[in-house]
Amino acid sequence: MRVLVYNELIPEQIPNFDKVVHALGERDFARADVRKLTDTLYRARLNKSDRLLFSLYRARGETCCLILEHIRNHAYEKSRFLSRGAEIDEDKIPVIEADAATPAGDLPLLDPDKPRFNILDKILTFDDEQEAIHGLSPPVIIIGSAGSGKTALTLEKMKQMVGDMLYVSLSPYLVRNARDLYYARNYTNDDQEIDFLSFQEFLESIRVPEGREVTPRDFQAWFVRQPAARRLRDAHKVFEEIRGVITGPVGDEGWLSREDYLDLGVKQSIFSEEDRPAVYDLFEKYRVFLRDSNLYDSNIVSHEYVGAVVPRYDFLVVDEVQDITNIQLYLILKSLRTAGEFILTGDSNQIVHPNFFSWAHIKSLFFEARGLSGAHDGEIVRILRTNYRNTATVTEVANRILKLKHARFGSVDRESNYLVRSVAREPGRLQLLPQTPEVLGDLDDRTRRSTRVAVLVLHPDQKDEARRWFNTPLVFSVQEAKGLEYDSIILFNVVSDEAKAFREVTRDVDPAALETDTLTYARARDKRDKSLEVYKFYINALFVAITRAVRNLYWVESDHGHPLIDVLQMARFSEVTVSAEREDSSLEQWQREASRLEMQGKTEQAQDIRDRVLQQKPVPWSVVDRATFDAQSEAAFASGARKQLLPVFEHALLHWYRPILNRLTLDGFKPALDPEDKAVTLMHRKHFEAYAFKNPGTVLRDVERYGIDHRTPFNLTPVMVAARVGNIPVAKTLIERGADPTLTANHGFTAVDFALERGLTDERFARQKLPELFDLLAPPSIDVQARGRLIKLDRHLMEYVLLRIMGALFYRRLGPWIATRYGHNEGFTAKALAEVVTILPEEVLPDRRKKRTYISSILSKNEVDGTSPYNRFLFRRFRHGHYIVDPDLKIRVGTAWVPYYQVFRPEAWGPDHPPDYYARSGLYSEADIKAMQTREIDRGMQKLAAFRADVLGLETDGNSLGPRSP
Numbered sequence: 001m002r003v004l005v006y007n008e009l010i011p012e013q014i015p016n017f018d019k020v021v022h023a024l025g026e027r028d029f030a031r032a033d034v035r036k037l038t039d040t041l042y043r044a045r046l047n048k049s050d051r052l053l054f055s056l057y058r059a060r061g062e063t064c065c066l067i068l069e070h071i072r073n074h075a076y077e078k079s080r081f082l083s084r085g086a087e088i089d090e091d092k093i094p095v096i097e098a099d100a101a102t103p104a105g106d107l108p109l110l111d112p113d114k115p116r117f118n119i120l121d122k123i124l125t126f127d128d129e130q131e132a133i134h135g136l137s138p139p140v141i142i143i144g145s146a147g148s149g150k151t152a153l154t155l156e157k158m159k160q161m162v163g164d165m166l167y168v169s170l171s172p173y174l175v176r177n178a179r180d181l182y183y184a185r186n187y188t189n190d191d192q193e194i195d196f197l198s199f200q201e202f203l204e205s206i207r208v209p210e211g212r213e214v215t216p217r218d219f220q221a222w223f224v225r226q227p228a229a230r231r232l233r234d235a236h237k238v239f240e241e242i243r244g245v246i247t248g249p250v251g252d253e254g255w256l257s258r259e260d261y262l263d264l265g266v267k268q269s270i271f272s273e274e275d276r277p278a279v280y281d282l283f284e285k286y287r288v289f290l291r292d293s294n295l296y297d298s299n300i301v302s303h304e305y306v307g308a309v310v311p312r313y314d315f316l317v318v319d320e321v322q323d324i325t326n327i328q329l330y331l332i333l334k335s336l337r338t339a340g341e342f343i344l345t346g347d348s349n350q351i352v353h354p355n356f357f358s359w360a361h362i363k364s365l366f367f368e369a370r371g372l373s374g375a376h377d378g379e380i381v382r383i384l385r386t387n388y389r390n391t392a393t394v395t396e397v398a399n400r401i402l403k404l405k406h407a408r409f410g411s412v413d414r415e416s417n418y419l420v421r422s423v424a425r426e427p428g429r430l431q432l433l434p435q436t437p438e439v440l441g442d443l444d445d446r447t448r449r450s451t452r453v454a455v456l457v458l459h460p461d462q463k464d465e466a467r468r469w470f471n472t473p474l475v476f477s478v479q480e481a482k483g484l485e486y487d488s489i490i491l492f493n494v495v496s497d498e499a500k501a502f503r504e505v506t507r508d509v510d511p512a513a514l515e516t517d518t519l520t521y522a523r524a525r526d527k528r529d530k531s532l533e534v535y536k537f538y539i540n541a542l543f544v545a546i547t548r549a550v551r552n553l554y555w556v557e558s559d560h561g562h563p564l565i566d567v568l569q570m571a572r573f574s575e576v577t578v579s580a581e582r583e584d585s586s587l588e589q590w591q592r593e594a595s596r597l598e599m600q601g602k603t604e605q606a607q608d609i610r611d612r613v614l615q616q617k618p619v620p621w622s623v624v625d626r627a628t629f630d631a632q633s634e635a636a637f638a639s640g641a642r643k644q645l646l647p648v649f650e651h652a653l654l655h656w657y658r659p660i661l662n663r664l665t666l667d668g669f670k671p672a673l674d675p676e677d678k679a680v681t682l683m684h685r686k687h688f689e690a691y692a693f694k695n696p697g698t699v700l701r702d703v704e705r706y707g708i709d710h711r712t713p714f715n716l717t718p719v720m721v722a723a724r725v726g727n728i729p730v731a732k733t734l735i736e737r738g739a740d741p742t743l744t745a746n747h748g749f750t751a752v753d754f755a756l757e758r759g760l761t762d763e764r765f766a767r768q769k770l771p772e773l774f775d776l777l778a779p780p781s782i783d784v785q786a787r788g789r790l791i792k793l794d795r796h797l798m799e800y801v802l803l804r805i806m807g808a809l810f811y812r813r814l815g816p817w818i819a820t821r822y823g824h825n826e827g828f829t830a831k832a833l834a835e836v837v838t839i840l841p842e843e844v845l846p847d848r849r850k851k852r853t854y855i856s857s858i859l860s861k862n863e864v865d866g867t868s869p870y871n872r873f874l875f876r877r878f879r880h881g882h883y884i885v886d887p888d889l890k891i892r893v894g895t896a897w898v899p900y901y902q903v904f905r906p907e908a909w910g911p912d913h914p915p916d917y918y919a920r921s922g923l924y925s926e927a928d929i930k931a932m933q934t935r936e937i938d939r940g941m942q943k944l945a946a947f948r949a950d951v952l953g954l955e956t957d958g959n960s961l962g963p964r965s966p
Ligand SMILES: Nc1ncnc2c1ncn2[C@@H]1O[C@H](COP(=O)(O)OP(=O)(O)OP(=O)(O)O)[C@@H](O)[C@H]1O
Pocket: 109, 124, 125, 126, 127, 130, 144, 145, 146, 147, 148, 149, 150, 151, 152, 153, 347, 388, 389
């Protein structure tokens, strides 16, 4: 049997490794003392205390043994691959013979001839090209077409690095995806701390810029109103010139001076010398426009930040570098402690952002700023030619486009001069179809209900025409589609709608020039020829559009006689009968697609799915938000009617709005006198009945009607309710369908905070529910702003967990602590926190992190006036050993920055209700007791008001809802 070893394992450090692996290879399970742990996992015995975890899978028809993990000292509960916290009783697990052990499935991406394999979201082996790059030391530039494994390879490379690291890319979606891939299957690494940041977040981590980043759409809307628009015509082209040529280069100023700009060589600008003065005039107006509209240009901001960036990373990765400009790259590389410790990846055939990117620009940047790439002298560029994403047919057309580009414009640069190989076993399908009502009707009928087919047009303004024919909500312009992939793509009049431009793209190209299997390096003939710069968008857009199709391409054109169709030899694919399979996706799949698109910022399409496919409606009930609640409770107390007070009580109970609960108790409001358990049970039964069932059916009915994140009358989302009641299957289903776990309730809680709040007081809940709920619901990071900088707290950090715990304790514990009469427990102390967290299971907080000394070190490290170089400026120490979240801290809610103490509400703090020892003593009348309790509560409220004013610096509102003395 073949044995492959996970690349993270170091066999030399594992006792008896060779001996045991040899036995496994010979299928001698008895010698290796193999036992079966789960359906897919086995263990072999290394020595008295250590075990080796492995799985069996089939690859290319052979059974392969995949060695996964070294279990030291019987510590199965620490295993990465067994479910967390697994308790295995060695005496009870069954011995198994090799013949009885069957492979758990097929692994199509595994090459059994390789000795090592890698694990990201799936198990795969690298090909020789990839392996060679994996072995290189930085700096490395990885060039490869879409789907060549650049991201996968780079992430695996990062795992070998030690220290502080950065992964950065323009698209927030790609970054999020990369982070999830990195930590897939419980990967952890104590030797590194990684920031996964979009470029905008990277800027924010230096200093949060004012306003919002200008988009091409803002520019276009402004451009068409300018008199110069008539002469310069194309907004995209002008924007590209400004972004790529005027503000993009590295220099001493934020942009090129007029003189320098007019002096540029012909290859350095998209515009002719005659047009350049007009472009520069417009650029000057553009800066005024930015200032007046509170927008910023990230290039100009990057220039401003060059002096402010501090070296803070030991290693960094820039993924999709073709999307960013030189000054942006320069700024990123300036954050390295040692020059040259980087990997850049990219593909210049995928440039559809206006930024005038070329590999030559990057090379000249390294040449001019020699310090950037370190002492390394040799070639740092490596190319990946194999495509793992698209079928052979799709790849063939993509290659023809590359050949056409080469034949027409010459080599863009030496680096991008290559064709792509497909390894897909399936051939895939390509049909060139005419634009007739019958064909379009049929195509639409077969594809409109499927989440796996999207329609692509070249420009955003062509989407309306496409929507006349196609009913799917998945209609995108090419720029929108960048970074997406679908099983099948319908290209709609991409060429016919820009017939003139594409005619230029094919001008003077001899089809015979495309009959080649390699691209030879050749520059364009005429240096003054700007056609590449001008027409690059069209040819790249076509390339990007086509490579979005994983399997099939349906290409609809009104004019099949266009020269481009001819040059690409598409006629052989011409058909009049649509052969797309008809496919209906379920509502669930559509819901997931809507959420996926939402996350990628494709709000238009996501909304269209919700409106037309899911037919979601606004909730028919009124939702009680903060303002409504304040008004409702005032009115209820004024009326004193039970019917009005009950919803106020329930709301206060759910949000632990202590002043209101106290007041209701003092007023003798019956439900408020019940023990909390009873009141909660009644309320849950009344309002959250649907969440009591394991089967999510009832909850999903509302979700289908009103959307996955609709608000219940208490202004909670369904997943918040599931978290609060501890219903794991429902929470899981909602998350799988795309529920957003970052949304907040009236008092600032996200779904996971509800679960944590309960887990911190209820031992059984903590043990049975919290590990899974935390895993499922805790968002990957919390964005905070301290001292004007973004600090992204990754879920792996203790700071993240601590901030969450402080949030979960905010109302129930912190308020009463501050309010206590003797004041010895104000604020969070390491001692109090260490006591509180003992209840949390190992999976949520490992024992080493529960220690008082450790908690204390994290608190003081992040104290706002502290001097640690790793200070994240989270906490303020207002008395010796007493901490609170810093009142100047802001957190990101949706896209807005909100002060922490507006998200969490100190005005909802109140003292615990005084115990009934007065009553028990039997010495006092009922009226006396009430008076004493009232006084006690009043004192607490006053203390809280003073704390809010003195420590938090907040205005106090006179406790309008606090209890008044009778
Ligand atoms: N050696 C390999 N064997 C099998 N699958 C692979 C291999 N390398 C990469 N893949 C898979 O191919 C797909 C594309 O890889 P990846 O997303 O890393 O490509 P990319 O070059 O970054 O693409 P893009 O430029 O479109 O972002 C992924 O699903 C990845 O897991």
